[in-house]
Amino acid sequence: MEETQQMTEQGIEQAEKSVTYIGFWKRVLSSIIDSLLLMLVTLPILFAIYGIEYFTSEQPIQGWADGVVNYVLPIAIVIFFWLRFAATPGKMVWRGVIVDARTLGPMSGMQCALRYIGYIISTVPLCLGFIWIAFDDKKQGWHDKIARTVVIERDE
Known part of the structure; x- marks a missing residue:
């Protein structure tokens, strides 16, 4: 049991090393595209x-x-896109997908709801929750941290 968990954790760590996180400016442009x-x-x-x-x-x-x-x-609309495509059209431009931060698998409906609520929390204090993306190792905003999600580049 312990060995299996160790192997799973090693697999996740290995997968994280090969992941490309979508950064601040691409996410800003994605938001503009989505808003339009x-x-x-x-x-x-x-x-x-x-x-x-x-x-x-x-x-x-x-x-x-x-x-x-x-x-x-x-x-x-946004939650539909998250659940159906793991991205909004703006993120699709960069081949970005939103995934569970731990497993790098699809996010759940609860994570979608928490992420959207997190948008409000990220916005209220002068958009600091979004600016945080620029400084975070995994390019997570506060909404990502709340929902335990990351935005990564999808493999071809």
């Missing part, structure tokens, strides 16, 4: 529901549909 793509989805929906007035109004939230389209829909 989400806008291509949400803005036409909001225009169809509220008309041009939506974009000229000073009210922060126009109604229940505004909340659903701007908050619930993006969360659903």
Whole structure:
């Protein structure tokens, strides 16, 4: 039993040595790509529901549909991409995938939820949780640390 666990741990250590972590600037560009793509989805929906007035109004939230389209829909889309493809389209540009930090295997639904909640935590203090990626050995942001995930380059 102990020998098997040692072999597994050695296999994980060996796999980690051959991993290429996706760094800060590629992840920044990935976020920009993802944000633009989400806008291509949400803005036409909001225009169809509220008309041009939506974009000229000073009210922060126009109604229940505004909340659903701007908050619930993006969360659903992002988590869908994480579960289905292990990456968002922006990360796919760099052949990046989000995996469990320990096993380098697929992340669970719980990890996806924790990672998304971690986005909020990473954002609140001046985006320090995202800036952390630039200085971390495994290029993990706070959201990655919370969910125990890493973003790596997928093997061809």
